[in-house]
Amino acid sequence: MNLFSDDMRRNPFPMYDQLRVHSPVFKVPPPFDMWMVFDSDGVKRVLSDHESFSSAVPAPEHWFIFLDPPRHSKLRALISKAFTPNSIANLEPRIREMSRELLDKAMARGGMDLAAEYSAPLPMMVIAEMIGIPIGDWPRFRHWSDEILKLSYSLRGMEAEEEATGAGSRFTAVSMEMNDYLTEMIALRRSSPRDDLLTRLIEAEVDGERLTQKEILGFFQLLIVGGQETTANLINNAMLCLLENPDPLARLRAAPELLPSAIEEVLRFRSPLQWIMRTPKRDTELHGQVLPAGDLVLAMLGSANRDPKQFPDPNRFDISRQPNLHIAFGHGIHACIGAALSRMESRIALHDLLARTKAMKLTSEEPWPPRKALQVYGPAQLPVSFEPVQSADSPIPSPPRARELVS
Numbered sequence: 001m002n003l004f005s006d007d008m009r010r011n012p013f014p015m016y017d018q019l020r021v022h023s024p025v026f027k028v029p030p031p032f033d034m035w036m037v038f039d040s041d042g043v044k045r046v047l048s049d050h051e052s053f054s055s056a057v058p059a060p061e062h063w064f065i066f067l068d069p070p071r072h073s074k075l076r077a078l079i080s081k082a083f084t085p086n087s088i089a090n091l092e093p094r095i096r097e098m099s100r101e102l103l104d105k106a107m108a109r110g111g112m113d114l115a116a117e118y119s120a121p122l123p124m125m126v127i128a129e130m131i132g133i134p135i136g137d138w139p140r141f142r143h144w145s146d147e148i149l150k151l152s153y154s155l156r157g158m159e160a161e162e163e164a165t166g167a168g169s170r171f172t173a174v175s176m177e178m179n180d181y182l183t184e185m186i187a188l189r190r191s192s193p194r195d196d197l198l199t200r201l202i203e204a205e206v207d208g209e210r211l212t213q214k215e216i217l218g219f220f221q222l223l224i225v226g227g228q229e230t231t232a233n234l235i236n237n238a239m240l241c242l243l244e245n246p247d248p249l250a251r252l253r254a255a256p257e258l259l260p261s262a263i264e265e266v267l268r269f270r271s272p273l274q275w276i277m278r279t280p281k282r283d284t285e286l287h288g289q290v291l292p293a294g295d296l297v298l299a300m301l302g303s304a305n306r307d308p309k310q311f312p313d314p315n316r317f318d319i320s321r322q323p324n325l326h327i328a329f330g331h332g333i334h335a336c337i338g339a340a341l342s343r344m345e346s347r348i349a350l351h352d353l354l355a356r357t358k359a360m361k362l363t364s365e366e367p368w369p370p371r372k373a374l375q376v377y378g379p380a381q382l383p384v385s386f387e388p389v390q391s392a393d394s395p396i397p398s399p400p401r402a403r404e405l406v407s
Helices: 006-010 013-022 040-048 071-082 085-089 092-107 114-119 121-131 135-154 167-191 197-203 213-244 246-254 256-269 339-356
Strands: 025-028 034-037 111-113 275-280 284-286 289-291 296-300 357-362 383-388
Touching (some): 025 289, 040 275, 040 284, 071 213, 092 339, 114 121, 114 213, 121 197, 167 197, 167 213, 197 213, 213 357, 246 256, 256 339
Parallel strands (some): 034 296
Antiparallel strands (some): 111 383, 284 289, 357 383
């Protein structure tokens, strides 16, 4: 069983179902040196029991998501002062405009690579706009993101993979390049502040403390990776779910008010982030297994979100599922700070895709290639064809206002 093969990453869910029942805490055999936790209760404990499990894992140490309290709490408070609901809501008109511009390019052709031409560029352009960096620089951002994501191949046991070769050195080189870029941008903001995220990060203060440039760089990298990757996969996964399930798609077209609920179901059914790493601080027992201190533990979000103890008929895609208490954006104090932004972008994107196209279908019979990063779920390419719809003919009303989504 190759846990990280393309076939397994396209459809890990039968394996999740089996191991959740028989080995909810699973010791991955050599050459890997890690544990996987599959059930909902176990995953939530790993993510919320900060006395037993540390966020300090083999990952960039200046990213605040890999810090424990109290330092994590202080940095999250600082970042939250800059990353406010109001600042997210204010992006709504530009997100709609960027979505429209990207789709305009594809309408005349009647098809596109949804992943490469729409789902990936849109959130990257949004992040660039939010930080206050010229959108023309977003292809550079994408290169940085791709290199950072390859860090997942530095896991023990992945040495034979092509992407693992030099992953650490490439990340170091990218970090230096990004830091040089950030140094110039910070100097510009100090001399001429703007109403953007970078200015707010520079000015944010809690208890007399401000973010260092290294900490700003860490959040900058997190935004480029998490802000782009999660939302791109959420949009792609949503379209995969709808194209593979014609009845829910027809239902959503007939009842567009179900769009927010449909997005929550996509987050559960095909979680964009499949696992989160933790390390036991001490030998810790879970489901009768002892997890040794210092070992790597993967809390499997994608499996927890299909646990039948939490979700009736969990392998059915149900766009009106209620309640839907998934943990696709994490759980506890490390829950994703950008969840509201991702939801807002996805609602706008899916509204536009449904409103401006009909008869969309996949144009390749080949299995879709997974994204490079091992911990994410979604296609790297997703070629589709469709019939364009004139806006006046669309039965789909506008999506909810952003301020309703981040309150």
